[in-house]
């Protein structure tokens with residue numbers, strides 16, 4: 001009744017008239033908020049529930065300024081990667097901006113990996129990959145933000161390592177950073193539950209600050225867009241089909257040279273030369289796989305893309321053309337289709353991977 005009220009998230013004065021001004025909340029939400037005593041402006045409400053932080057590109061000035069600010073802060077940095085799409089998770093040049101700040105590496109989506117994979121081996125593997133990027137993590141955690149597996153243990157480690165510092169969470173889009181932050185918000189209660197939003201000075205980027213109980217905060221930084229991720233080239237529906245939902249069941253193909261395996265219509269694997277051998281495919285369990293002779297493969301694709309080979313949903317969808325990348329394999333390796341999965345290939349072979357133009361196809365040391 002004319003009484004002035006404030007958003008418990010950001011502190012802005014609540015108003016119901018100007019949508020684009022701070023403190024806006026729809027009238028219905030205001031009444032409900034006054035009733036429950038939990039009054040957030042629309043912006044904070046959305047941030048709380050959906051974490052609608054606008055992502056930035058890897059080369060944006062705003063992004064570089066954000067990293068500079070992290071370097072100049074006294075902070076513990078939590079670097080979240082998707083263990084299923086490690087290459088697509090890399091923030092190039094991050095090591096230059098870490099400064100003297102300690103880094104905890106988080107491998108998210110552990111629930112997708114076969115349980116037979118030794119976790120200590122995977123942590124070592126992640127540490128080696130981080131070292132290759134010039135990052136020396138003080139800790140490597142494996143967890144699943146989605147199933148909540150090992151999130152508690154991770155938070156205990158954060159508390160132990162942060163000392164007298166703020167905690168900055170960084171990660172590219174799609175690694176599950178929002179899911180993890182929402183888990184963290186969900187488990188904190190009472191006054192600690194209040195989040196605030198502010199801006200990285202000198203940028204248009206928002207940050208969310210979650211109080212940690214002392215004078216320090218956990219800062220959720222904007223997601224960073226990694227252009228080589230498959231996610232940028234598929235429709236939402238198609239992406240759902242190719243994204244692993246449950247623990248991956250690897251499939252082994254005994255292949256002779258000059259055979260091809262299609263991964264739906266979004267990727268293709270050619271066994272170019274080498275002896276008959278087993279090749280293990282790690283992709284979403286329901287993704288259709290088709291084997292053909294290499295010499296027939298182009299025709300097979302043209303004939304069946306959009307039907308047997310789905311996604312894409314239709315042959316004339318906007319998927320960029322598949323581009324071929326050939327590799328000579330000298331040590332047991334993974335041929336990675338970024339965001340889709342990988343095929344483990346034996347030493348002494350020549351193979352080719354195809355993916356839509358722009359999507360990364362790379363070879364790395366075998367994870368498994």
Ligand code: GDP
Pocket residue numbers: 108109110111112143144145146147171172173174175176177178179180223244245246
């Ligand atoms: P962000 O862009 O990094 O904030 O990522 P999101 O939190 O929006 O997650 C991206 C996608 O990954 C969504 O489809 C999530 O459901 C999924 N996801 C997030 N965490 C996990 C996880 O621990 N396991 C699995 N399997 N999927 C996850």
